[in-house]
Amino acid sequence: MNNISQLLKDRVSLRRYEKKAIREEDMEVILNAALSSPTACNQMHYSILRIEDEERKKQIAQLCNQQKFIATAPVVLVFLADQHKWNRYNHLKGVPEYAKAEGIGFHQPDLADLLLAFEDTMIAAHSAVIAAESLGIGSCYIGSTLVNNEELSRLFDLPAYVVPLMVLPMGYYPEHFKRVQTPRFEKRFVVFKETYHNLSDEELEEMFQSREERYFHPIETERAKNFAQSFYKKKTGHPFMTRTTESLEKILAGWHEKWQQLK
Numbered sequence: 001m002n003n004i005s006q007l008l009k010d011r012v013s014l015r016r017y018e019k020k021a022i023r024e025e026d027m028e029v030i031l032n033a034a035l036s037s038p039t040a041c042n043q044m045h046y047s048i049l050r051i052e053d054e055e056r057k058k059q060i061a062q063l064c065n066q067q068k069f070i071a072t073a074p075v076v077l078v079f080l081a082d083q084h085k086w087n088r089y090n091h092l093k094g095v096p097e098y099a100k101a102e103g104i105g106f107h108q109p110d111l112a113d114l115l116l117a118f119e120d121t122m123i124a125a126h127s128a129v130i131a132a133e134s135l136g137i138g139s140c141y142i143g144s145t146l147v148n149n150e151e152l153s154r155l156f157d158l159p160a161y162v163v164p165l166m167v168l169p170m171g172y173y174p175e176h177f178k179r180v181q182t183p184r185f186e187k188r189f190v191v192f193k194e195t196y197h198n199l200s201d202e203e204l205e206e207m208f209q210s211r212e213e214r215y216f217h218p219i220e221t222e223r224a225k226n227f228a229q230s231f232y233k234k235k236t237g238h239p240f241m242t243r244t245t246e247s248l249e250k251i252l253a254g255w256h257e258k259w260q261q262l263k
């Protein structure tokens with residue numbers, strides 16, 4: 001196994017950090033790696049906030065579902081999906097008038113642009129994660145970035161067409177930190193040759209067997225009879241996911257008048 005494959009295999013989400021500032025030269029490597037990422041048409045529809053202010057980190061932690069460990073990281077990077085700069089530049093350079101004269105019409109950022117921005121942003125974030133790993137700096141993606149998205153946008157003074165997509169606390173692995181890998185589904189349930197393989201009920205049972213064994217512990221106060229039921233209650237069906245959906249509806253409504261009725 002080469003170094004990169006080993007690094008990818010060893011990476012874990014890190015939620016406890018050495019109390020030590022990230023060296024400036026390391027931060028340069030991490031940010032340059034993000035900037036080297038591929039993006040659609042090389043448009044780079046993202047921006048990155050580098051947050052080190054203790055009070056602001058605490059506010060972020062609070063808004064991201066009160067995940068306190070976020071504030072303990074020496075640096076929190078926030079990856080923003082950003083169509084604001086290109087849209088402003090288009091207006092600055094007379095693109096709406098030009099497009100009208102050409103008969104091709106002009107539109108503000110649309111759903112396809114939003115999706116591209118999300119894709120660009122997450123690819124850049126993952127380059128930062130991997131570059132950080134190579135320097136002994138761990139990180140943890142924070143999906144709850146979308147829970148209180150409006151409040152986060154206010155905290156960062158974001159203009160229109162900029163969405164805080166991923167909060168990424170990072171810091172050096174603590175000394176003697178024991179990495180414990182979280183098991184994955186087996187490859188045969190994830191990688192299919194040529195066309196999709198619709199798993200049989202038996203194969204689905206096999207796929208989830210290890211999760212059932214590892215994570216399902218019946219407790220008297222809950223009626224869940226298996227892992228699927230208890231996981232649904234804990235995650236998929238949790239009010240936190242409803243709040244995330246509401247946030248996304250607001251993002252869409254703010255993005256384009258077509259989705260105003262979602263608000």
Ligand SMILES: Cc1cc2nc3c(=O)[nH]c(=O)nc-3n(C[C@H](O)[C@H](O)[C@H](O)COP(=O)(O)O)c2cc1C
Nearest residue numbers: 011012013014015067140141142143144145181182
């Ligand atoms: C999109 C995304 C959102 C995540 N959100 C959170 C989060 O809000 N809080 C957290 O502690 N971990 C979060 N994680 C980390 C996952 O729990 C973790 O990646 C997964 O359990 C596998 O463990 P590993 O990264 O150590 O291999 C997130 C990961 C991803 C990719």
